[in-house]
Structure formats: C-alpha cells, structure tokens
Amino acid sequence: MKLYYSPLACSLADHIALLEAGAAFDRERVDLKTKRTETGGDFSLVTPKGYVPALVLDDGEVLTENIAILDWLATQYPALGISGNLGRTRVLEALAFISTEVHRSFKPLWHASTDIQKAKAKVTISSLLNEQSDALAGDYLFGPAPSVADFYLFVMLLWAERFEVDIPAPLLAMRDRMTRRPAVQAALLQEGLISLRERGRASSA
Incomplete structure (x- = not known):
C-alpha cells in the first residue's frame, strides 16, 4: 500500500491508523498547491480530485476520502474499529x-475569509467539539481504546489548537492521551510536525 499525504492535512488520521495497525505501507508527501509529489510525480495521475488522502492498495485500486479509507482500514484491521452488531455503523456515524460537520466548519479558517467569518467558524467548531466531548465513552469515543474515528477527531483537535479554538477539557485530555501513543508520535515525526526531542518529551510525559 501507499499513502499520499500532506503534513497536518486530514490524511494524518490515515497515517496514524496505518501505523497503529502495524500495516506495511509506503508514504509520499504531496504539495497541495502544485499537485506534485515529493518524488516529482503528478498527483493528478493518482487521483483527479487533487487532494489527500489517497491510498493505493496492493492491487492498484485507489481509495480516496477519509471516511472511505478509514472505514476500509477498520474493516481490514478490526482493532481499529469497535465490535458488536452496530459497531461499524457507529464508527461510520462518528466519521x-x-x-x-467538524472538518467542514474549519474552511473559513484555512482559506481567505473575513474576521467575522472566522469568528463565527470558531464558535461553531467549539460547539461541535462540545458535542463530541459529551459523546466520549471513556478515554476515547467508544471506550478505553481508540478507533479510526478518534484518529480523525485527533487531527481536528490539532487544527483547533492551531486556530485557537476553545476545546473542552475532556477532549484536551483525550488529545494528550493520543499524543503519547507511539503510532501518533511516529506519524507526527514522519510528517515533520514534531522533532525527535519533542517526541522524547511526549513519551516521558
């Protein structure tokens, strides 16, 4: 498999999931402005959508869209999902x-917008995060272990921190727990989002 990603994009959730699963995969960074990959390839030849994530399977099939990729990973690696008759449905519901709702609401903060639009977006995101906080069933959304939905939510929490959006205390604690996970640290390091020194501090916290 091969994951096409861009640092701190939502593809980070897929990157974490693959590492958590112990999957064998390659990764290639994409410049979303030029649509070129780090090896000089034309990303539009991988997917005409032109955005990440894109996951190329071993048989050459290409998966896009976070919900689809994360659902596929949870199907292939059941530890990334939750059990029970409604397990997959509940994960899809969260994704x-x-x-x-959450991801889409960040658009005014990532793109050129007025201060009023940005302020409204922050209020909306904070409200949505409060809903997610209320949905926690323990350390994570579905209990003591994270699912692919938690990995996606974790990326949204990193975005919220970046744009100084208010995050409820339970989700701050969840974010910190997630940051200490070896797979998360490895993904952040590989994407250049933390240094080796920062990784060591997170591991010892």
Whole structure:
C-alpha cells in the first residue's frame, strides 16, 4: 500500500491508523498547491480530485476520502474499529459527523475569509467539539481504546489548537492521551510536525 499525504492535512488520521495497525505501507508527501509529489510525480495521475488522502492498495485500486479509507482500514484491521452488531455503523456515524460537520466548519479558517467569518467558524467548531466531548465513552469515543474515528477527531483537535479554538477539557485530555501513543508520535515525526526531542518529551510525559 501507499499513502499520499500532506503534513497536518486530514490524511494524518490515515497515517496514524496505518501505523497503529502495524500495516506495511509506503508514504509520499504531496504539495497541495502544485499537485506534485515529493518524488516529482503528478498527483493528478493518482487521483483527479487533487487532494489527500489517497491510498493505493496492493492491487492498484485507489481509495480516496477519509471516511472511505478509514472505514476500509477498520474493516481490514478490526482493532481499529469497535465490535458488536452496530459497531461499524457507529464508527461510520462518528466519521460522518467529524467529516461533514467538524472538518467542514474549519474552511473559513484555512482559506481567505473575513474576521467575522472566522469568528463565527470558531464558535461553531467549539460547539461541535462540545458535542463530541459529551459523546466520549471513556478515554476515547467508544471506550478505553481508540478507533479510526478518534484518529480523525485527533487531527481536528490539532487544527483547533492551531486556530485557537476553545476545546473542552475532556477532549484536551483525550488529545494528550493520543499524543503519547507511539503510532501518533511516529506519524507526527514522519510528517515533520514534531522533532525527535519533542517526541522524547511526549513519551516521558
């Protein structure tokens, strides 16, 4: 498999999931402005959508969209999902909420917008994060172990921190727990989001 990603983009969730699963995969960074990969390739030949994530499977099939990729990973690696008759449905429900509500609400903060639009976006995101905080069923969304939905939510929490959005205390604690996980530290290091020194501090915290 090969993951095409861009640092701190939502593809970080897939990167973490692959590492958590212990999957064998390659990774290649994409410049989302030029649509060129780090090896000089044309990313539009991988997917005409032109954005990450894109996961190329061993048989050459290409998966795009975070919900689809994370669902596929949870299907292939059951430890990344939750059990029970409604397990997969509940994970999809959480992924859909994070994608269509939380993720989408960050758009004014990532792109040129007025101060009023940005302020409204922050209020909306904070409200949505409060809903997610209320949904925690323990350390993570579904209990003591994280699922692919938690990995996606973790990226949204990093974005919230970047744009100084208010984060409820339970999600701050969840973010810190997630940051200490070896797979998360490895993904952040590989994407250039933390240094080796920062990784060591996080491990000892």
